Amino acid sequence: MKITNIRIGEISVPLKTPFKTALRTVNSVEDIIVEIHTDTGNVGYGEAPPTGVITGDTKGAIIGALKDHIIKSIIGMDIENFEEIMLKLDKSLVKNTSAKAAIDIALYDLYGQLYNAPLYKMLGGYKKEIITDVTISVNDPEEMAKDSLDAIRRGFDTLKIKVGKDASMDLERMKAIRNAIGYDVKLRIDANQGWKPKEAVKILRKMEDTGLDIEFVEQPVEAHDIEGLKYVTDNISIPVLADESVFSAKDALTILQNRAADYINIKLMKTGGLHNALKICSIAEVYGVECMIGCMLEAKVSVNAAVHLAAAKSIITKIDLDGPVLCSEDPVEGGAIFDEFKITLNDAPGLGIKKVNGIRYLD
Incomplete structure (x- = not known):
């Protein structure tokens, strides 16, 4: 071939x-x-x-x-x-x-x-179905609470809340969401590098004291600030997940050797694909550190590949692959089935993709 x-x-x-x-x-x-x-x-x-x-x-x-x-x-x-x-x-x-x-x-x-x-079987074949969270965009507290309730009505039991735009408002956002949805739903927060280390500790301690029950916080500080990431990890009870700080297997090793985060987020667009993502999985297995797999704003082709990796590896315990369900249409024929929170793989060879509609070729 x-x-x-x-x-x-x-x-x-x-x-x-x-x-x-x-x-x-x-x-x-x-x-x-x-x-x-x-x-x-x-x-x-x-x-x-x-x-x-x-x-x-x-x-x-x-x-x-x-x-x-x-x-x-x-x-x-x-x-x-x-x-x-x-x-x-x-x-x-x-x-x-x-x-x-x-x-x-x-x-x-x-x-x-x-x-x-099917690729997931070639990479490990751990399971055939995975459950993803869904992202709640950063907006006014009332709108975010409304969006959270809508996600729960659609069957999601884990929400990833975007914060990091205004630390003082972030607490109000989280209060509004938790008050609206109760405590049966998991809340993760993603600051997208939006806070300084001391600012992150201050706001996250307030969230702890308020009893918001946060599962983990994703990338609270700038990607290059590994010392700042470790400072946050060492000074709060909420687990910390490293995202933009980890592009390569070497980055993951640095994070884990320095105990700068509690979890690692794998994204294929940061690693350069599955080949290097598998190396990060191996490093995480050695250190006994669980991984999340996430995506950028992507359609079903690349997210489908991430689904196969998530289904293959037991070290990937947290799933953030909601890109396709955020889209108003699906241009891909074949591949994994995205049914809101539930993603199911089939046994077609490779990624199982038959065709991608609407491509504007550049050659």
Whole structure:
């Protein structure tokens, strides 16, 4: 199964409601799709969202990395030589993790097709169904409480609340939500690097004292501030999850060696795909530290790949893969079934994707 052609395209998928965090506001998913074609007629699908404020990867940068570097390095290679392809992909250029992830995902799709097996079974086969949380965008307290109640009506029992825009208002947001939904629903909070270390400790201690029962706080401080992350971890009772601080296996090792966080968040667009995400899983297993798997604002192609990883590995105990259910439509035929909070895999080979509709090809 040799790579004969790699096509690049764009998709645009409107969101049901605007997605708001401490870093940005988004109204639609505008992602790059790759198709890797082979001499056997098999096609592998991958996807990359331009998330400049997190990964540094803009749409133009992703397209440039693919056309000028990555495609040239792997065209003509055989999927059977999987490790060699991954080495070539990794060395094709530095960083550009989203562009690498799109190709990596498509290659793993083909790898599963080569051996006629669903990817989650090839990676570990731990389970076939997973349960995701859903994200509540940062807004006024009353609106966030209303959105939380709506999510519960749809069956979600775990909510991830976006905070970090205004520390004093964040406490009011969380009070409003907890008062509205009661204590049978888990609340996670994501500050998206929005606080300074001492500010984070102050506001999180207030949340503890108020009895808000927070499951964990995600990335309370800036990504580069590992000392600040450790300071927060050491000075609050709420567990801390490292997200933007962890792009690579080396980053994960640094976090765990310094006990700078209690959990690690894996995102394929940060790791450059499944190949390096698996390395983070192995490191976390050695340290006995549970992982969450998350996504950017992505459509079903790349989130589907993350679902396969989550279903394969027991170390991934927390799921934040709500991207497709935030979209107003699904351009992907095949793949995992996203039914609100429940995500179910099928046994189709690879990622099980048959077609992606609405692609605007760039070649």
